[in-house]
Amino acid sequence: MTTAYDIAMIQGQPEGDDSVPAIAVDNLHKSFGILKVLNGISLSVNRGQTLAVLGRSGTGKSVLLRLIIGIETPDSGSICIHGQDIAGLAIDQMGRIRKRIGFLFQHAALYDSLTIAENVAFPLEHHRRDMPKSERGDRVKQLLAEVGMEGDFKKLPSEISGGMQKRVGLARALALEPEILLLDEPTAGLDPISSGEIDDLILKLQREHQMASVVVTHDLHSARTIADRLTLLSEGEIVIEGTFDDLQHSNIGFVNEFLKQS
């Protein structure tokens, strides 16, 4: 059955309803074999908000993002994107939702046989077939300029640094003007200067585009800079959620230990 939401998606209309969270996750469980990765996670993110998900390695932070975009399926619980439960959606129905979500992978996941410009043009070529080629080219240039990569159009991903790859990945994630941005370890493996540049870039993009963002990171400094709220995971469960001040004033042992070590 075609819902009003499906029609809005097909017609490309903005949701526009700010009372519905952009992302609402409720009681999410996910296991891989006998390994329980997420154990009853609930969270929500509204338009214009940024939530940072912190935690030790292997606590299911990246899995949470993969569940939100539908690359993995949950064992139980619900994930609603703009009020639409994504459970059980066919791959093409899910595709309509994914067009509104930008995803930056931990290692950028650029297509290694395509140039930087072709990587950024990739989503446009598939979803904006009506857009004239010249206009598409201008849009690619604009996106690469936005992330400070205007001079390297013809380079292959293997010819640029990790930080640059993340910038290009970010440009690709923004190509379809998403309303939701999911960032998996945007500053991991980068030197402090590049990390700071990526943080500034994310902040600038969030201010300009007013997206709902979820940032998975180990980097507490980065999380403090770019997020409105932080949530700390341990053993698949949320230990605390709040502002950076809430975390600082918490008397939970794990929170204090995490802040001390970060």
Added chain:
Amino acid sequence: MPSAVNSAAGLFNGFFEWFGSLGIFSWNVLKAAVTPPYEWRELIRQLDEVGSKSLPLVAMAGAAIGVVISLEARYSLSRFGAKSMFPATLVYSVIQVMGPIITGLVVCGRVGAGIGAELASMEVTEQIDAIEACAINPYRLLAATRILACILMLPLLTLGTDACALLTGWFAQTLVEPLSFHQFIQAGFKGATFNSFLPQTFKTGVYGMIIGLIACFQGMRTRGGAEGVGRAATNSVVLGSLFVILADVVLVKFILVVFP
């Protein structure tokens, strides 16, 4: 004893799990292939990749097979005083038997390994996840296009193999005992009908489906970094070749029954 039973049960489970997963994969590819949007540009790229880039290889394989069959057939036929049967023997053995299977196995080696390794590498570096995250169906973009390109190009490549084999077969014969190419072709195709050759040539479309399907399946289910990529490439070739040979057994019987 219980460990032997357990390992046998594990193998049994693995066997059925593999076929089950292949069935689900095939269904997903079929659904993606018949529903728009169609990935014409990627299909054309794959037709070039599978077809024109494999042509030199299958042509060389065909040329070698032509010479071998020519030498062997001339010797055997001479022993039985049936040298006049040489053109027909060469034509029928190349077009009905050797051309299709050699093309299938050569393409399986080149294209199967290539697809398996390429998709496996994309899988372990999250590029396939990135395609999915960009709201693009990877079964449609990656698998359907490659499988369709294999199905369409295998019969054409087989014609190339056959042509080269006949040419070199005739050439090897004519060096020993001059025979014009016109006479050779006339004698070779005497009494032949389309049914004698077309089913054998078009059955390679099935080989193409097997090669593409196995390679895409192995590539897209890869786990485990560089080792996984190597395993996917090897399995694509080994399983692809095995299933091509097994399919040949079934198809030969099928063709004999349907096109007597």
